[in-house]
Amino acid sequence: MFVMLFSKTGKKKYLINDEPKEIKPYLEKKIYENFSLTKEEIKEIVVRPAGMNINEWLATHTLTLFNSINQIYGAITEFCTATTCPSMTAGTVIYSWYGRKGKISAPQYIDLVMTHIQKHVEDESCLPSKYGSKFPASFGTSVKKFIKLLLHVLGHLYYSHIEDVSELQLLPYLNTVFIHLMYFDNKFSLLEAKDTVPLDDLAQAMNLNLEPKQS
Numbered sequence: 093m094f095v096m097l098f099s100k101t102g103k104k105k106y107l108i109n110d111e112p113k114e115i116k117p118y119l120e121k122k123i124y125e126n127f128s129l130t131k132e133e134i135k136e137i138v139v140r141p142a143g144m145n146i147n148e149w150l151a152t153h154t155l156t157l158f159n160s161i162n163q164i165y166g167a168i169t170e171f172c173t174a175t176t177c178p179s180m181t182a183g184t185v186i187y188s189w190y191g192r193k194g195k196i197s198a199p200q201y202i203d204l205v206m207t208h209i210q211k212h213v214e215d216e217s218c219l220p221s222k223y224g225s226k227f228p229a230s231f232g233t234s235v236k237k238f239i240k241l242l243l244h245v246l247g248h249l250y251y252s253h254i255e256d257v258s259e260l261q262l263l264p265y266l267n268t269v270f271i272h273l274m275y276f277d278n279k280f281s282l283l284e285a286k287d288t289v290p291l292d293d294l295a296q297a298m299n300l301n302l303e304p305k306q307s
């Protein structure tokens with residue numbers, strides 16, 4: 093679906109000991125310690141109740157995360173344009189959309205993410221809405237892909253729009269959604285170690301105590 097490219101040219105940089113360092117505004121305590129539910133409560137939320145079908149459970153959380161991230165991005169969309177964000181970045185990481193030649197702006201990329209997930213969740217053969225319906229064999233793979241794409245959006249929000257999110261009083265919501273996604277991944281091993289790299293330091297600062305991933 094996409095490839096991940098690394099660039100040495102970050103947007104915001106300053107020099108310390110001649111070494112370029114990226115400014116990470118989201119790593120301020122007042123930013124990352126601001127969430128609406130406690131970490132323990134969020135951790136509890138992802139625990140699958142006994143007897144609950146695993147696919148139903150994965151679908152529920154994926155949909156919740158999709159709706160929440162769509163909502164947060166929707167609120168800051170006027171600040172994320174092809175001019176302000178000419179490429180889809182999470183810090184120094186640049187994402188390109190598979191099958192699309194040339195540079196893609198962040199709003200274009202995020203639109204592709206949301207449309208792609210929306211299309212799949214509305215498709216009965218991918219996500220059956222009726223109780224007891226059979227999920228396709230590829231469902232687990234789809235969930236992994238969706239969560240990875242949603243994490244790209246979160247990465248972009250934290251690195252490029254944290255002030256916009258903060259001004260709109262959506263910081264507790266964003267942090268809660270991030271913690272939710274990280275605990276969900278941690279419980280069901282949805283992401284690879286390289287996927288979480290741009291926000292690993294945030295998870296660490298928040299003290300999420302995630303199980304280490306095998307890379």
Ligand SMILES: [Zn+2]
Nearest residue numbers: 172177198252
């Ligand atoms: Zn942007």
